[in-house]
Amino acid sequence: MENNELKKIWNTLAENKLIDSELAKENILKIITKKGNGIISKMLRKSKIDYYVHLAGLIFIPIATLIVHLNIRIPFSTMRAYFGLAFVELFFLYMIINALRNINFLNFSYNNSSIKDSISKVKTRFESYWKKEYWVSLTFGYAFLAFTFVHFFIIVGGFHNLSFANSGFQTFASYFIFVILVFMVVWPFILKIQYRMRFSGILDDVNETLIELNSEY
Amino acid sequence: MEREFTELLFQNQGIVHKICNLYFNNRVEKEDYQQELIIQLWKAFPSFNKQSKFSTWMYRVCLNAAIDIIRKEKSQPQLVKIENYEANKIPDKDTVKNSQQEQLYHAINKLSDIDKAIITLYLDEFSYKEIADIIGITESNTGVKINRIKSQILKSFENGK
Structure with missing residues (x-):
């Protein structure tokens, strides 16, 4: 098969099958002004939700523990409280680092080079x-x-x-x-x-x- | 700037469709990928210096973005829906099937992301120099790669007969 023949098949393929129905100018404008419906934006949104949920956990769990302790006046076992909290906090910290890494990774691209x-x-x-x-x-x-x-x-x-x-x-x-x-x-x-x-x-x-x-x- | 971009993209939107169909045809939510390519083009638009043709610049950004999206999806499987993939079939807008077109499509689809980019540019009549610039390799390497990819495609045509 000659090169030209290959190109001819390609052109027919591209014109008939690879070009979807035309995007209207208004739709293009909507996409670039909203900026939120692309696949990366969706992935970013999920990562950001992860980040905020774990950040909330990181902040609120020690506060909640302290409030419960102060209200119920349970004798505070320093050791148990320290370990329980420390491990929960470490988990949240780990998840936050993960989410931040995801957000960072999803955000960078060098499409001009x-x-x-x-x-x-x-x-x-x-x-x-x-x-x-x-x-x-x-x-x-x-x-x-x-x-x-x-x-x-x-x-x-x-x-x-x-x-x-x-x-x-x-x-x-x-x-x-x-x-x-x-x-x-x-x-x-x-x-x-x-x-x-x-x-x-x-x-x-x-x-x-x-x-x-x-x-x- | 928005109006200028919209006009240019409207005239060259075939490139977005083509790349989307070559790289993301097996995804259910294809519109999301199409929109992502458009968003990436818009983000990169300020750097378009008008020294090259808009279509050449557009190919560069779209191919980069497509490869980047695939890499990001692979790295974050937990963020990508599992049901987002379906069988790798040719976009079917025509009930009459052309076996040669299908064979070419499937042969291109089997290639690596880089080879897919090179052959798409070649089949779209880009010169070796332009392809080399977009991909980032030498012109002679471009020639070698094109010959190898072409013979791969022709082989799959022969096997398909």
């Missing part, structure tokens, strides 16, 4: 965003772990009071301190594994496309 340039820019931006997120998560994680460690350490009363033999609170606290120390060692690796699990798809896709573009075949 050549396809290769725009893919390279997406990769660079994504990696630099990840680096920031990594350091923030690392710092917050270590701050939380260090605070918990010190807190328990004070309660236990120093290294000489650590005990792994009995079944009382002292033993629980000793094991907990040990777990915190393990977490401190593996925390950077957890972040990296999490990154690989969540983003290997995107980065592999971007890298494969760049390899495809760079190949001479």
